[in-house]
Amino acid sequence: MIDPVLLRENPDVVRASQAARGESLEAVDRAVEADAVRRSAIAAFEALRAEQNAFGKVVAATPKDEKAALVAQAQDLAARTKQAQAAQVEAEARFDEALRSIGNVIVDGVPTGGEEDYVLVKTVGAPRVFDFEPLDHLAIGERLDAIDMARGAKVSGARFYFLKGVGARLEIALMSLALDKALANGFIPLITPTLVRPEIMQGTGFLGAHSDEIYRLEADDLYLTGTSEVALAAYHSDEILDLVESGPLRYAGWSTCYRREAGAGGKDSRGIIRVHQFNKLEMFVYTTPDEAQAEHERLLGWQEEMIGSLGLSYRVIDTAAGDLGSSAARKFDVEAWIPTQGTYRELTSTSNCTTFQARRLGVRYRTESGATSAVATLNGTLATTRWIAAILETHQQADGSVVVPGPLRSYLGGLDVLVPVR
RNA sequence: GGUGACGUGUCCGAGCGGCCGAAGGAGCAUGUCUCGAAAACAUGUGAUGGUUUGCGCCAUCCGUGGGUUCAAAUCCCACCGUCACCGCCA
Numbered sequence: 001m002i003d004p005v006l007l008r009e010n011p012d013v014v015r016a017s018q019a020a021r022g023e024s025l026e027a028v029d030r031a032v033e034a035d036a037v038r039r040s041a042i043a044a045f046e047a048l049r050a051e052q053n054a055f056g057k058v059v060a061a062t063p064k065d066e067k068a069a070l071v072a073q074a075q076d077l078a079a080r081t082k083q084a085q086a087a088q089v090e091a092e093a094r095f096d097e098a099l100r101s102i103g104n105v106i107v108d109g110v111p112t113g114g115e116e117d118y119v120l121v122k123t124v125g126a127p128r129v130f131d132f133e134p135l136d137h138l139a140i141g142e143r144l145d146a147i148d149m150a151r152g153a154k155v156s157g158a159r160f161y162f163l164k165g166v167g168a169r170l171e172i173a174l175m176s177l178a179l180d181k182a183l184a185n186g187f188i189p190l191i192t193p194t195l196v197r198p199e200i201m202q203g204t205g206f207l208g209a210h211s212d213e214i215y216r217l218e219a220d221d222l223y224l225t226g227t228s229e230v231a232l233a234a235y236h237s238d239e240i241l242d243l244v245e246s247g248p249l250r251y252a253g254w255s256t257c258y259r260r261e262a263g264a265g266g267k268d269s270r271g272i273i274r275v276h277q278f279n280k281l282e283m284f285v286y287t288t289p290d291e292a293q294a295e296h297e298r299l300l301g302w303q304e305e306m307i308g309s310l311g312l313s314y315r316v317i318d319t320a321a322g323d324l325g326s327s328a329a330r331k332f333d334v335e336a337w338i339p340t341q342g343t344y345r346e347l348t349s350t351s352n353c354t355t356f357q358a359r360r361l362g363v364r365y366r367t368e369s370g371a372t373s374a375v376a377t378l379n380g381t382l383a384t385t386r387w388i389a390a391i392l393e394t395h396q397q398a399d400g401s402v403v404v405p406g407p408l409r410s411y412l413g414g415l416d417v418l419v420p421v422r
Numbered sequence: 423g424g425u426g427a428c429g430u431g432u433c434c435g436a437g438c439g440g441c442c443g444a445a446g447g448a449g450c451a452u453g454u455c456u457c458g459a460a461a462a463c464a465u466g467u468g469a470u471g472g473u474u475u476g477c478g479c480c481a482u483c484c485g486u487g488g489g490u491u492c493a494a495a496u497c498c499c500a501c502c503g504u505c506a507c508c509g510c511c512a
Contacts, residue, residue: 042473197502
């Protein structure tokens with residue numbers, strides 16, 4: 001939810017943001033107007049209510065035998081007040097709806113346009129050149145007896161899989177490496193619920209454009225989360241945080257993630273690139289709005305360090321406004337080179353949601369002057385199951401073995417090469 | 423799944439349908455005292471929205487949402503949650 005004060009005082013800033021996203025400018029005008037209607041409705045109701053309150057005191061002070069006449073008068077006033085209140089509730093609802101239809105105001109510098117209009121921030125490391133025909137990650141994984149898609153399909157259907165042996169160990173190693181990285185940077189580990197109530201899903205903004213991506217448990221009216229961001233964002237909902245004295249709150253969420261991949265059709269049907277269930281270590285930060293941009297750079301930095309340390313070549317892109325989720329004001333993706341696809345694929349994503357998400361969830365902090373104000377929230381991936389694909393493909397050898405990147409070895413009991421079993 | 427008890431401010435904890443944003447404690451802040459601290463004493467100490475140049479004023483909020491009433495923290499209903507016991511259980 002955008003800041004209503006910004007909308008009222010600087011609607012042009014909001015219009016410019018909507019334009020960059022390729023979204024409705026008319027929504028801004030509607031919201032501005034709804035705000036005016038809302039405020040006059042509030043004033044009208046409150047005037048009546050004040051009158052009613054004052055009258056109530058008179059009634060209370062009147063001797064019992066004289067009350068009847070006054071009560072008759074009060075009934076009329078009560079009816080009018082009730083009507084004005086209904087009008088106010090209606091006006092609030094309209095304004096709220098209009099406000100929610102507007103996406104977060106983008107950060108200055110975010111490229112205008114859609115999915116294709118990203119800006120390449122940098123490219124790090126050259127794609128590996130092979131002197132043999134590289135196998136794709138699933139072929140490698142099968143020879144290592146590390147990935148079993150067939151049995152995944154037998155048990156659960158398409159896009160499900162078993163990670164087995166070194167495959168299972170590799171994922172745990174990756175997650176543990178990421179957790180240690182997070183710990184070293186002051187993050188608090190949090191293993192989150194993966195089933196959440198509807199209002200939490202709504203509040204975190206995931207029931208909007210992506211609602212058909214989400215699994216829902218009808219019998220219990222709960223949703224399976226596609227990322228621990230949902231639980232992490234809602235963790236401090238309706239709380240007032242101390243960020244000024246204690247600094248930013250950084251959480252490292254460890255969870256399994258579930259996605260329906262409804263619109264994916266036949267895309268990435270092979271292997272573990274796009275699956276219904278995977279694990280992820282997610283960074284999530286609550287900080288002050290003026291620190292948000294610097295924190296965003298830090299999150300990106302930690303992601304790059306992780307990917308770089310695993311010997312992957314990658315590039316960083318600054319996502320265009322039209323390709324941002326409604327909550328994000330800016331988003332950077334780090335994409336790693338996938339040799340058999342001849343392209344870069346997203347391994348991490350980090351979003352600066354400024355105060356948008358926090359405003360909807362009621363997460364505030366105490367400013368130096370003692371007032372309360374919406375916090376800024378940021379999130380970013382630090383490891384996911386998908387990384388295994390990039391690692392296997394990048395570090396494969398002609399004989400089908402895979403060299404384990406240095407940082408992962410201690411998490412694999414010193415294992416430095418994964419050897420094929422067939 | 424069943425039965426029972428309960429949900430009030432940062433915390434504990436009172437609260438007759440009207441004078442209750444809410445007693446009393448604790449905590450916290452400031453001041454007096456002190457060389458300094460502790461103690462003691464005094465004062466202050468919620469959020470949201472509207473309005474105002476400003477001081478301020480007004481409205482709303484006692485788990486959530488409805489209802490009854492001129493008037494609800496207080497009465498009624500539903501839901502959510504917590505605790506206890508019983509049952510069941512990977």
